[in-house]
Amino acid sequence: MTTAAAVHSADVALSHRAARVIPGGMYGHQAVRHLSPAYPQFFAGGEGALITDVDGREYVDLMCSWGPIVLGHRDPVVTAAARAQMDLGDCLDGPGPVLVDLAETMVDAIADADWILFGKNGTDATTACLTIARAHTSRSVILAARGVYHGAAPWCTPVPTGTLASDRAAMGYFDYNDVDDFDRAVQAAGPDLAGVLLTPFRHVEGEDQQLVDEDFARHVRQRCDDSDALLILDDVRCGFRLAYGGSWEALGVPVDLSAWSKAIANGYPLAAVTGREALRDTASTVFLTGSFWMNSTPMVAALATVRRLAEIDGVALMQRAGARLRAGIEAQAADCGLAIRYTGPDVMPYLTFAGDDDRSRMTCFAEAALAAGVYLHPKHNWFMSCAMDDSVVDRALRGTEIAFAAVRRHFGTP
Structure with missing residues (x-):
């Protein structure tokens, strides 16, 4: 039998070297030590909808680098724009002219944006939103849905090792889409309610994804208005995938602040924070900064990305690819007699097996898909990109067909 070390010899060598100089060998959500040994830790490159690991194995990328890749790896338009800017300079003593170009473009594109601030990571953006909300209202409490991921700062990290209880002292929690529990949380916050932080849909590792109920969204908006509190949309994961102008644009539910990245x-x-006009003065008084926040190359890439998404109707392309993948996967599971749940929006789907409490079926599925050339995660939602045309989706489905057969072979049918 071929060992994992033999199959991933370059990856194993890099992992051994990393273990000597990096705690745990790798850290954060990209550490594959929490997954099967079949998963490669290091990658050599990407092109379109495909990625290649350091051992030369190619995969259809259903993770899109955990969300940031929306047009496709090394999109030629974005790459050319970034290279041109790098030839001019990137990290300078102040921002380049592209700062203004990008700010104008995004404010024009986003429904609830009258102004914009830039940062580097999603956590930068969500934390800035909380800071602005507290500064504007002179209140403390922010309400958020239980279990939903908002970043890796002490106030929101899902792994609270090394943090203090006081880091979350001004946070309150409620069950997503539960009006009664939300009202309870609002009542508990009382006159100290500064804002409510929501994602466009509920994504909690190991649990089915849940799209926001429109009536719930409207109820939250009304309670925020009644309390003079701010409604904050964490659009870091969903922005420019669910919709072009903001993920809640189609609901017709306005938000006060939005966090963007990926x-x-x-x-x-x-990353970015957008907000409505009434918050402009407050946003100008809050101190937000970072040594690399004004680098021009990412801003040029963003300008090219946002414009390109509009030109090609990228959201529609991803929705089409996601619908094709969903239909194929549901048909494959039915053909194998396997009960699955395929939840969330088509552009960010999440697959689980019925009765798979220990995730053994999903682990088997993911390992078999990986061996068949499809990179997906057994516990995290997947992502579509504009590079996923019919041929790519069909290639992915050939891999998932093999993966479903492996699950049936090892576990049988319910």
Whole structure:
């Protein structure tokens, strides 16, 4: 039998070297030590909808680098724009002219944006939203849905090792889409309610994804208005994938602040906060900064990305690819007699097996898919990109067909 070390010899060598100089060998959500040994830790490159690991194995990328890749790896338009800017300079003593170009473009594109601030990571953006909300209202409490991921700062990290109880002292929690529990949380916050932080849909590792109920969204908006509190949308994961002008644009439910990152620059490090006019003065008084926040190359990449998404109607392309993948996967599961749940929006789907409490079926599925050339995660939602045309989706489905057969072979049918 071929060992994992033999199959991933370059990856194993890099992992051994990393273990000597990096705690745990790798850290954060990209550490594959929590997954099967079949998963490669290191990658050599990407092109379109495909990625290649350091051992030369190619995969259809259903993770899109955990969300940032929206047009496709090394999109030629974005890459050319970024290279041109790098030839001019990137980290300078102040921002380049592209700062203004990008700010104007995004404010025009986003429904609830009258102004914009830039940062680097999603956590930068969500934390800035909380800071602005507290400064504007002179209140403390922010309400958020239980279990939903908002970043890796002490106030929100899902792994609270090394944090203090006081880091979350001004946070309150409620069950997503539960009006009664939300009202309870509002009542508990009382006159100290500064804002409510929501994601466009509920994504909690190991649990079915849940789209926001429109009536719930409207109820939250009304309670925020009644309390003179701010409604904050965490659009870091969903922005420019669910919709072009903001993920709640179609609901007709306005938000006061929005946090953005991931897809806005097609893999280049950038985040943003957008807000309505009434918050402009407050946003100008809050101190937000970072040594690399004004780098021009990510902003040029973002400008090219946002414009390109509009030109090609990227959201529609991803929705089409996601619908094709969903239909194929549901048909494959039915053909194998396997009961699955395929939840969330088509552009960010999540697969689980019925009765798979220990995730053994999903682990088997993911390992078999990986061996068949499809990179997906057994516990995290997947992502579609504009590079996923019919041929790519069909290639992915050939891999998932093999993966479903492996699950049936090892576990049988319910």
